[in-house]
Amino acid sequence: MLPPLAASTRAAALLFCSLLLAACTDGPWNNPNPPAPAGLVTYQSMISPAPPKHLDPAISYASDESLILMQIYEPPMGYHFLKRPYELIPLGAEDFPEITFLNARGEAIDPDQEEVAFSRYRLTVKADARYQPHPAFAVDDSGAPRYLFSDPQQGRSFRQISDFPHSGSRAVHANDYVYAIKRLADPFNGSPMLGFMAQYIVGMEEFSARLQDVEREGWLNLDQYPMEGLAVVDERRFDITIKGRYPQFSYWLAMHFFSPIPPEVDRFFHNPGFIDRNLTLDWWPVGSGPFMMVKNDPNSEIVLERNPNFRADYYPSEGAPGDAEAGLLDDAGKRLPLVDRAVFRLEKEVLSLWTKFLQGYYDRSGETHGNTNRVFDQAFVVGPDGVELSADMAGRDIGVEPDVKPGIYYYGFNMRDPVVGGYSEEKRKLRQALQIAFDTEEYLNIFYKGNGIAAHMPIPPGIPGFVEGEAGINPYVYDWVDGEARRKSIEHAQQLLVEAGYPNGRDARTGEPLKIFIDVQSQAISNTSMNWIDRAFARIGVQVEYRPADWNRTREKLLTGNTQIYSHGWLADYPDPENFLFLLFGPESPLICKCDGANNSNYESAEYDELFRRMRVMPPGAEREAIVAEMVDLLRKDAVWLYAFYPKNIYLNNSWVYNNKRHGISKNTLKYVRIDEALREQKRAEWNQPVIWPLYAAALLVIALLLPGIIAYRRRLRATARH
């Protein structure tokens, strides 16, 4: 009989060997991905940190959801992949909208001669646009829908879309776009766009009110309910009529809200019992875009595959300056999409995400975020030319793609606050002194590793109205010295404080020290940041007190104007200065509109508001740019924000991924991505050789721990009573 040690060792060795054998069967041991279908080029990516909550284009309004939706749906308009500033192009539509201006009687007019009451947008659907194969389109021999059930029991065996054996397809019709807009207006869907779009689209509010009172049982065919501002001209053309002039409406047409929804798909998902098995349009999008969803497991992954019915679409043959040199035009003229499949795995933790990227199991470091700001600090060092890859990363042939987001983060003053608010010269000087004292560049270098650009105006780079160089600096905070913007001195800030009535940071009348209050979101600021801000303002003798709260409470304070200095941010919906300048438009103040308005500073300037009203309805051009510059000057003079910066994200791309240019507005860029699978496999094998010695060491450690015990036990067994 074998002694206990030999038996346990033999069992452990057997287990170890079986694990080794099992692991050896499928490439690297640490490969977290199941084998991809042979012959399909797969893009490997992640959704982080949470799965999408909504994939219904009428309901969804989050960038991570848009990342999935925009690969599946095609709204009428889109953006050029390469050109900058961002350029609108037709996507689902044949051409740009044909705009007709109408007077109050509905007659076509010349907008320069008569006041515009309505604008009619006529859109033509692309002739070759077809939907993905889907069971909603499947018909039986008589032409009737194959999957139309009257009883929940009939469809019980279908738990996901792949369970349906039959599918069909059809061309995209103009009515599908009209139907989609009606879905936005249907209060039952709870679209976040309803309130906003009802201000513009004629009849949307009334349509919504009417549907509110309709008794529903199962599917409600919206085709039976006309909306005044929508009209189907023929199978490929439709009209949208909006109130007045709103040139930015074309940009809205590039958002997923306006993607076509076939009525039969809506009807399919209203089959009785489907919702109990999560068979809804909110989880199974159906579109005419380059990809279609084949798996949606919100617990682990979303899988997209090439839509076999996708129209003829080609890689652009022209781009922005430098694109050709960067190899971004190498695929010009190729049929899109360039990959067959895309897998988005749910990744909640940063360490896992980062490790998998370094091991080559993810093609890029992120999708909607580069995941490099403050998180992957070890990947970067600050060199003489700014942020560079660290030595560890340098040998991995990783591509770095910086991307300045079309957005802005800022700390704003509440202009109604008795201390820092107001429009007198003293109050302006007080705010300007505080602006100078807050060294944004240093703050970004310390806390964002330089991944941000100090803002001189609310409009970020890439958006018309943004001005670089000397002409673009904020002259109240910066001087132009030696070819660069240099922050004014602390002495200047102190002098401004004196003129504002706060010499050395004390109220000249009462002698009380000036204390400012900053409302911060608890999770959005660290103690070290707060210490830095304390020190920054201490240089001009100003004290700071923080009022941390969660987002819900912060929002309440903003709605009631109960803040002094608050933090906020804005990411563009579309690349137009109007989408940023409205952040300070008087009627957008929550205290004025009694709503969740965007002007949290409660800034009120009759001059600014008038300019905004004019600018909003003007077509792009020099005159409009001059008005934008005038508005920016007003904001600078009034010093409405304490500081602001344009967030910069750094995306890392493994060497086998091509066409990595980031688009700040559009998310439908997956179709341009190309993967060199052979190189990926080679690198993965190279980078993921397991280190075996720890297994032996662990076995030895277990033996070393057990051995003294076993020896002592045997000795005790053999010992006599005396011992």
Added chain:
Amino acid sequence: MFAYIVRRLLYAIPILIGVNLLTFTLFFVVNSPDDMAVSQLGDKYVTPEAIENWKQKNGYDKPLFLNPDAAGLTRLTDTIFFDKSVRLFAFDFGRSESGRDITSDVATRMWPSLAVALPTFIVGIGVNICVALMVVMFHGTRLDRGAVFLFVALMSISYLFYIIGGQFLVAKTWRLVPISGFHAEGQVWKFLILPVLVGVVAGIGAGARWYRTLFLEEANQDYVRTARAKGCSELTILFRHILPNALIPILTGVVVLIPSLFMGSLLIESFFGIPGLGSYMLDAINSQDFAIVRSMVFIGSILYILGLILTDISYTWADPRVRLS
């Protein structure tokens, strides 16, 4: 025994009502229905009408506990609390705020939770008991003192350290297993090795020290001395005499956990990307999804009560002198 079980199940009803009431109150003290609406609708262009519409669609447009506009019993029944919490007693969990069927999600997610929790539980108990018995065998020696020191050291280390350390060493540096993930199809085991290993190692300190204390109480009993005097080997004494007699306190701590294994572990599942009920709960808290939170708390309470009843029943198996009445 049947009467005893029925009585315990009936006791569970007021406990579950209390738990529901407490969860409901705590959740709505922190989040108003308006907060939930904003969280679901996003931060941009949220109009008061959209908020009202969302509340109406999801049944949050009623008073919380008491409806002053209603008459009679409907003052209590026409409320959010009644609508959302009372129907849990019929195991109708409804839909999450994002529209998914909770029962379906729970049924899908409990298996990955169990796949991690069950081996961790079984291997953990086995290892802890074996280690504790070995240490008891050398009670009073330097080996015993060294082991106790080691247990206290292991106990003192944060669970997060084990997780991150394990991921860093085993998955990142040595590349022996995937750092995280889970695929029901194919090689599930390779995703389980690391979380189970981490779970077992992290539990050794506290577990083995506790079992050692239990075993030491038994080791000094007369029957042990008698067994030793009649020539039984140390292994026989430990496994045939001490272990069965120490089972009651062991069962008290262990059986109650068995039903809760379905609920998974918040930390392990989050860090290792296991799509189980632990991470489901954590996601729901983060996204202010009250429908999921209340359902999970309800299920957790039921499983805990079930665990307590099972514990009582297990006493009769471990010690024939125990009778439930």
